[in-house]
Amino acid sequence: MIFAGFFAAALCLGLIIGDWFYFVRLTPDAGRYGCGVARTHDRFTHTTMGQLAERFDAGGVLALPHGVARFYRDVNQIVIRQKYRLFAMGFRTLWPLKGLISLSPEGDAVAVLCRKITPWSSAIVTAVWFAVVAVGTVGAVISLFIEGQMTSAGGTVLALGIVGLGAVFLLSGAITVVFAYRLENARLMLVYQELREVIEGARVEV
Structure with missing residues (x-):
C-alpha cells in the first residue's frame, strides 16, 4: 500500500509538471491549451495586420523585456507569456497565466480579445481542494448529527x-487564490502593455 501511495503521488506530480511544461510552450496547440479564467477587450489603433506582422521575426516571435510573444498568422492570434527563469528572484505562484490574443482587422485598427489562461492542473487541483474541504466539513457535521452528538452541548460546540475550521480553510484558500491571480495578472498585463507599445510603434522602456 505504501508503494502504491508513493507511485500515485509520483504519477500525479509528473502529470502536473508535464502539464506546466506543455502550458509554457509557444506551439500553436499549446498556445490555446489551458483553462480560461478571464478576458479583456482592447484595440490597437492606427495599426493594420500587415504592420503588426512586421513587428515579429520570420518565426513569428517577438522578445519583450518581461516576456515573449508569438504571432500565428494563419489564425490571427498572438500568445504572450512572461519569462520563466530557473533561479528567478520574483515570487512564483501555482497559478501562472498566459494570454491568447485574437485579432480582428477593423480598417486602420485591430480589435483585440485577450483570454487569460491558467494550466488545467492548477484549476483542477484548486477545485478539488475546495471541494474536499467543503464536503469534509459538511460530512463531519452530518456524521455528528447522525450519531446523536448534536443533542449535547459538547457536541454542538464540536x-x-x-x-x-472549515470556513477558515475555505477563506484562506480563497484569499490565496485571489492574491495569486492579482499578482500573475499584473505580470501578464505588463507583458501585454509592452507588446502593445511595440505594435503601436512606441518606445518600450525596460
Whole structure:
C-alpha cells in the first residue's frame, strides 16, 4: 500500500509538471491549451495586420523585456507569456497565466480579445481542494448529527468548531487564490502593455 501511495503521488506530480511544461510552450496547440479564467477587450489603433506582422521575426516571435510573444498568422492570434527563469528572484505562484490574443482587422485598427489562461492542473487541483474541504466539513457535521452528538452541548460546540475550521480553510484558500491571480495578472498585463507599445510603434522602456 505504501508503494502504491508513493507511485500515485509520483504519477500525479509528473502529470502536473508535464502539464506546466506543455502550458509554457509557444506551439500553436499549446498556445490555446489551458483553462480560461478571464478576458479583456482592447484595440490597437492606427495599426493594420500587415504592420503588426512586421513587428515579429520570420518565426513569428517577438522578445519583450518581461516576456515573449508569438504571432500565428494563419489564425490571427498572438500568445504572450512572461519569462520563466530557473533561479528567478520574483515570487512564483501555482497559478501562472498566459494570454491568447485574437485579432480582428477593423480598417486602420485591430480589435483585440485577450483570454487569460491558467494550466488545467492548477484549476483542477484548486477545485478539488475546495471541494474536499467543503464536503469534509459538511460530512463531519452530518456524521455528528447522525450519531446523536448534536443533542449535547459538547457536541454542538464540536460541530461549531468544525464549521469554523472549515470556513477558515475555505477563506484562506480563497484569499490565496485571489492574491495569486492579482499578482500573475499584473505580470501578464505588463507583458501585454509592452507588446502593445511595440505594435503601436512606441518606445518600450525596460
